[in-house]
Amino acid sequence: MNSHVNEMRARDGTVGKALDVLDTVAGYGRPVRFGELLEGSPHPKATLYRLLQTLTNQGMLAYDESSHTYSLGLRLVRLAHVAWQHSSLAPVARPFLDALSARVGETIHLAQLDEGQVLYVDKRNAQRPVEMFSAAGKVGPGYCTGVGKAMIAHLAPAERARAIAQQSFYRHTAHTLTDPERFAAELDRIVAEGVAFDREEHEPGIICIAAPIVAPDGRVLGALSITTSLQNRTLEDLTGLRPDLIDTAKRIAEAAASWQFPG
Incomplete structure (x- = not known):
């Protein structure tokens, strides 16, 4: 990713960070553990955890208690379906x-x-x-x-x-x-x-x-x-x-x- 895009995303604050986390989870193509996300994350542990919690609370991510993994949430799936139809x-x-x-x-x-x-x-x-x-x-x-x-x-x-x-x-x-x-x-x-x-x-x-x-x-x-x-x-x-x-x-x-x- 070029420096211009990085600069633009740096100005996007919490929303930009949350979307980057969504992109990262989606990129795995499978349920992913917190440790895996943290390993490649530019965010401190506490910040990443807070972003994941917010995304989960909003239904954009889903957390599996048994496997301790994150995956894309149903709300995001619904939005994606609407976007597919309209965009x-x-x-x-x-x-x-x-x-x-x-x-x-x-x-x-x-x-x-x-x-x-x-x-x-x-x-x-x-x-x-x-x-x-x-x-x-x-x-x-x-x-x-x-x-x-x-x-x-x-x-x-x-x-x-x-x-x-x-x-x-x-x-x-x-x-x-x-x-x-x-x-x-x-x-x-x-x-x-x-x-x-x-x-x-x-x-x-x-x-x-x-x-x-x-x-x-x-x-x-x-x-x-x-x-x-x-x-x-x-x-x-x-x-x-x-x-x-x-x-x-x-x-x-x-x-x-x-x-x-x-x-």
Whole structure:
């Protein structure tokens, strides 16, 4: 996380600290003990305990007395469901994802951009499912996923520069782009071609073609991808699906035109 974001969060006081704790608990993907949270926490023991107690009292976290663990609370789940309905592209895109999935028979991803990272908001499994990282609700890197590159490429110049600065450029595979300048050049090619590719950049053997979902006013609403394994298809095969992918992305953008999505 860059220094600017850290400075902004430092000004957010107790609310910001509590949200950071929620993020940390959610990040474990399982019930977590106080000691585990304390080990990686920037807060003193007493402060962390107080934040956890407040979040638990408010129903944002749940505490299991038998296992002494914290997990996400039902109030947070309800809020997340409402947010998914009102702020996510998923409800609008659902019928288009279903139709594309039926036509191509491969894994379909729908994603939105969150602080330079990819938030997967919906997914359709392939006819022959392939094990991979992505799942609805998961957060992935922007710089080495097809949907991430498609969205970042079509941002306004200042927003694109900010998104590039938010990338970790960690090498996930031998194909991962880890140089910001090469990544910027890749983004220019994506704008020119209209689609992005994941060439085994995030996971070995996993490839995809992705297209941005862009509102009439130029806002990037999200991205759509067709993902598969090299055991099933080649990049040339995916290139052949480009017209259908772009057409589906445009249809989703048209259907979402009257919706007010968060910036």
